[in-house]
Amino acid sequence: MNYVGRKFTIVFPSLLLIFIAGCIDIPTNVKAPQWDVNLNLPLVNRSYSLDDIIKKQNYISSSAVDSIFVIQSDIYPQHVDVTNFVQLNTQTSLPGVSIPVVNSANATIFLPLSNGTVLDNAVFTNGYLSFHIVNTNSQDVNIVAAFPAITQNGRELSISMTVPAFQPDSVQIPLAGCIYTQPANQLSQNQSSIQIVLSCSSVSLPLGSIVTMDFYSSNFYFSLATGILPARSLGTKSQSYSINLGDAENFRDKVFLENAELDLNLTYYSSSSNPFGYQVKNFNLTGLREDGTQMALTDSTGNSNITVSSVNGSAQFSYTQANSNITSFISFMPSTLLISAEYIMNPNNATGTVTNQDSIVLKTNFSTKSIMAIQKTYITDTVSLNISNDSLKIQDTKSAYINVNIQNGIPLDSWLTINFVDGHYKPLFTLKNGNNSDSIYFAAAAVNSAGEVTNSVATNNLIQLDSAQTANLAKAQYAIYTVAVQTSSTSNNSSLQYVSVRPSDQLQITVYGGVQYHVNTNDLK
Amino acid sequence: MKNLIITFLVSIGFCVSIFAQYGSEGSTDARSMSLGKTSNAISQGIYSIGINPANLLNTNYAVDFSTILPLPHISASAGTNFMTVNNIDYYSGRYLTESDKQNLNSLLNGGGIIFGNMSFTLFSFGLRLDPSIGAFAFSINDFVEGDFTLPQSLSNLILNGNAQNSTYSFNDTKFNSWWIRNYSLSYAREIPGLVNGIIQKLSAGVTFKYYQGFAYAQSVQVNNNYLQTGTNNQITVSSNYVIHSAFSDDFNVKYSFDTASTNGKSNPGPFLTPAGTGLGLDFGFSSNLIDNWNISLAVTDIGNITWNQNTAITSAAGQYTLSDAFDQSQRDSIKNKFKGTSVNGGSFTTDLPTTLRLGAAHKFYFNQGSFPGTLLLAMDINQGFNDEPGNSTKTRVSIGGEWQLAHGVPYIRTGFSFGGLLGFHWAAGLGIDTGILEFNFATMDFQSFAAPNSAKYLSVALDSRWKF
Numbered sequence: 002m003n004y005v006g007r008k009f010t011i012v013f014p015s016l017l018l019i020f021i022a023g024c025i026d027i028p029t030n031v032k033a034p035q036w037d038v039n040l041n042l043p044l045v046n047r048s049y050s051l052d053d054i055i056k057k058q059n060y061i062s063s064s065a066v067d068s069i070f071v072i073q074s075d076i077y078p079q080h081v082d083v084t085n086f087v088q089l090n091t092q093t094s095l096p097g098v099s100i101p102v103v104n105s106a107n108a109t110i111f112l113p114l115s116n117g118t119v120l121d122n123a124v125f126t127n128g129y130l131s132f133h134i135v136n137t138n139s140q141d142v143n144i145v146a147a148f149p150a151i152t153q154n155g156r157e158l159s160i161s162m163t164v165p166a167f168q169p170d171s172v173q174i175p176l177a178g179c180i181y182t183q184p185a186n187q188l189s190q191n192q193s194s195i196q197i198v199l200s201c202s203s204v205s206l207p208l209g210s211i212v213t214m215d216f217y218s219s220n221f222y223f224s225l226a227t228g229i230l231p232a233r234s235l236g237t238k239s240q241s242y243s244i245n246l247g248d249a250e251n252f253r254d255k256v257f258l259e260n261a262e263l264d265l266n267l268t269y270y271s272s273s274s275n276p277f278g279y280q281v282k283n284f285n286l287t288g289l290r291e292d293g294t295q296m297a298l299t300d301s302t303g304n305s306n307i308t309v310s311s312v313n314g315s316a317q318f319s320y321t322q323a324n325s326n327i328t329s330f331i332s333f334m335p336s337t338l339l340i341s342a343e344y345i346m347n348p349n350n351a352t353g354t355v356t357n358q359d360s361i362v363l364k365t366n367f368s369t370k371s372i373m374a375i376q377k378t379y380i381t382d383t384v385s386l387n388i389s390n391d392s393l394k395i396q397d398t399k400s401a402y403i404n405v406n407i408q409n410g411i412p413l414d415s416w417l418t419i420n421f422v423d424g425h426y427k428p429l430f431t432l433k434n435g436n437n438s439d440s441i442y443f444a445a446a447a448v449n450s451a452g453e454v455t456n457s458v459a460t461n462n463l464i465q466l467d468s469a470q471t472a473n474l475a476k477a478q479y480a481i482y483t484v485a486v487q488t489s490s491t492s493n494n495s496s497l498q499y500v501s502v503r504p505s506d507q508l509q510i511t512v513y514g515g516v517q518y519h520v521n522t523n524d525l526k
Numbered sequence: 527m528k529n530l531i532i533t534f535l536v537s538i539g540f541c542v543s544i545f546a547q548y549g550s551e552g553s554t555d556a557r558s559m560s561l562g563k564t565s566n567a568i569s570q571g572i573y574s575i576g577i578n579p580a581n582l583l584n585t586n587y588a589v590d591f592s593t594i595l596p597l598p599h600i601s602a603s604a605g606t607n608f609m610t611v612n613n614i615d616y617y618s619g620r621y622l623t624e625s626d627k628q629n630l631n632s633l634l635n636g637g638g639i640i641f642g643n644m645s646f647t648l649f650s651f652g653l654r655l656d657p658s659i660g661a662f663a664f665s666i667n668d669f670v671e672g673d674f675t676l677p678q679s680l681s682n683l684i685l686n687g688n689a690q691n692s693t694y695s696f697n698d699t700k701f702n703s704w705w706i707r708n709y710s711l712s713y714a715r716e717i718p719g720l721v722n723g724i725i726q727k728l729s730a731g732v733t734f735k736y737y738q739g740f741a742y743a744q745s746v747q748v749n750n751n752y753l754q755t756g757t758n759n760q761i762t763v764s765s766n767y768v769i770h771s772a773f774s775d776d777f778n779v780k781y782s783f784d785t786a787s788t789n790g791k792s793n794p795g796p797f798l799t800p801a802g803t804g805l806g807l808d809f810g811f812s813s814n815l816i817d818n819w820n821i822s823l824a825v826t827d828i829g830n831i832t833w834n835q836n837t838a839i840t841s842a843a844g845q846y847t848l849s850d851a852f853d854q855s856q857r858d859s860i861k862n863k864f865k866g867t868s869v870n871g872g873s874f875t876t877d878l879p880t881t882l883r884l885g886a887a888h889k890f891y892f893n894q895g896s897f898p899g900t901l902l903l904a905m906d907i908n909q910g911f912n913d914e915p916g917n918s919t920k921t922r923v924s925i926g927g928e929w930q931l932a933h934g935v936p937y938i939r940t941g942f943s944f945g946g947l948l949g950f951h952w953a954a955g956l957g958i959d960t961g962i963l964e965f966n967f968a969t970m971d972f973q974s975f976a977a978p979n980s981a982k983y984l985s986v987a988l989d990s991r992w993k994f
Contacts, residue, residue, distance in 0.1 A: 045851075047853075
């Protein structure tokens, strides 16, 4: 390489590099641009049946018979035991009975049971038989008292005693554990008595000598008794039940129901196959509200007390729209039910068997079908929005719209109002529809005169938010929403239309929306 | 990262010559690059490997080779066909007006291409024997190529959002990428029987290539892909694509269908286990005509690569409509529709970037007292037969000139390329010949340096060659 070549080799590339370096203007602080983008999204496109919306709940079921909702209350039970019926606690007596003192001869007497009770069989848990003897003779008298109807430890109950001359004496026989079986040969006029066979003897008293005896029975308690136990009131039982109305409380005095029904079911529980009959007398059901107002369930004549008698151990009664004020009563929506009734055992003095484990259970429950009329009813609630500025840059949203299209197959008009408030509940803004109305309205399905849905009705609401509102949305901590519903008026607007709300009623919801979003990637870091 | 650095250094250490010639668009040696990738009629010695093996004889040296010293080969280019520094400067941090968005979107008209490629050679050696015997060459070349076509609809969607009742097609989405290596053996000799008054020398050459593929990913089918927004904003996504991929065992790539567990760490090195292999063939003719004219013709890279290790075919077909954004199952379905499903690809074949090359060159020897020095002018027509990485079926035409003021003075080179995948380029470079050693420096995008703020591309190549 010659001299020129060597110089050129060094100088030319150097000059070229200097030249190039001077031309380059590489940006050193590159930032992503910002722009506004319009995003459109489908939000909701769903079809619901009311059966879907109203999830399985304790109180609501679907009737397989006529495909309508049945609102069924809890069962309100009242348990009544019959212990008072299985006892004879009225004392009976047979005073001043003269018994001849005759060797090898017996005297039979009958101590009556209280209230004409006829015992065929019984098992004593408690009770006493007692007698008092006065011996006015000059010699001692030996007395044997036998009870053919009563066995104790498998043997006939019998008492022997010696009464000294010119002395009185007494004896009390406990009957706990004894079994009573009326002798087969006991005459019918003596069936309401306890048979006692007495034998009095002495060493040498003359014929004609007697002793005087008084007989008593008291506080018979049985674990089982068969026979004719006289009618007896078990007393009046009163019991109150709280009803958790929940959100349904909003519909007080606004909902009018049809086809409501209240059922009384009485069952007699016994191990016996031939229990006594019974009667529920003066059954009374009163509904109470927290404010003290009350309403009584009455029959069609206005009578609030009814009487129901059992047949074969059970009894039923239904309050219906035809025979009572039940629809008004349920529409009254009491928060407490007060149930009272008097229970009478064996009102017809019939033959039966009872044990001290027997009981009567009264079950009360009401139900109604979803055929109703609703006055405009408002439900207001507040929800926390939990909007996180980290996850959603709402303040970068310059405007937004939501288009809500409802194809309503449910016969209820509805209105929705949503107010957004800050953390101190200071109002920020209210959602408005395209007509600048605060309420977003969805029309009810069309119904015929019977209240049955004939066609679904479409309502479209376009909700738009401007930049100020979206900015306020970013500040919003809570949304206070009010939902109002009502059934439509009748065709002549004279009254509210009763409608049938059925599980198959459909609600088609199509919601789509969009935002004009300010894209600033620096905010996303 | 440490492994990558070690791999890179080891590769450079093995790097002897790096004059990889490749496809109608791919990397070239620094001299050819400085002439606008004009090389078919003017390549010499080992520079002709991959371009026209007949040109092995176009050298005055018996032996030529390249080593890492004194200068390793670096040939790399990257850029886009839509975004200049001026554009970046303008849009940086700017609040885009409707007009700005429209202009920005128009930059991607027809699809925006983002590309990058790099080549290097582990070994290259040329030996010219007696004309009756011919010339031989051997080289080991690596090529890493990739391009991605960004659909204009995507930028439109990002900038303007999804308007109601509109459809955004993504059918122009495309990407190609691979890393392959060839071991080539070339032979050339003169054909004396055809020499006449016009043709002073006619030579023919052939190169046999054994290819190894280390990584491959390509969209082999993209059609009927769109996003549509309906009247109620329901969004319909139609997704129909097929992507082939294959990776060397040493990358430890785990596909969704793989059941075997891996440690997930790649194990790179200079000699990786191939994921595919294939054979290739180049042949060419070169004729030296009277009055310092040369005309050459070559067809390169006839053949294919069969990929059969760690292959996957990822595809999606069909459409899905999102009508309820709050429905998790709908969201999952539309996501899966985009994502597609992958299955074991078994074995599949990709063509090599077969290219027809036609070139002509003329060398001027100026007389003393008039314009000084010598000037070599050349022109190429490159026609790819497929769109494999580094290749394009769009015809590329280039012209270039190389001027040397005097013996020992560096060559000043420039050239222009038209058409092809990336359109117009203005190339420039320098060559310094010290006798037994020459250096070459080039850029395919001289406008990137002359007017850097208008540049969309950046490319550099440098190399050195020993000659005896």
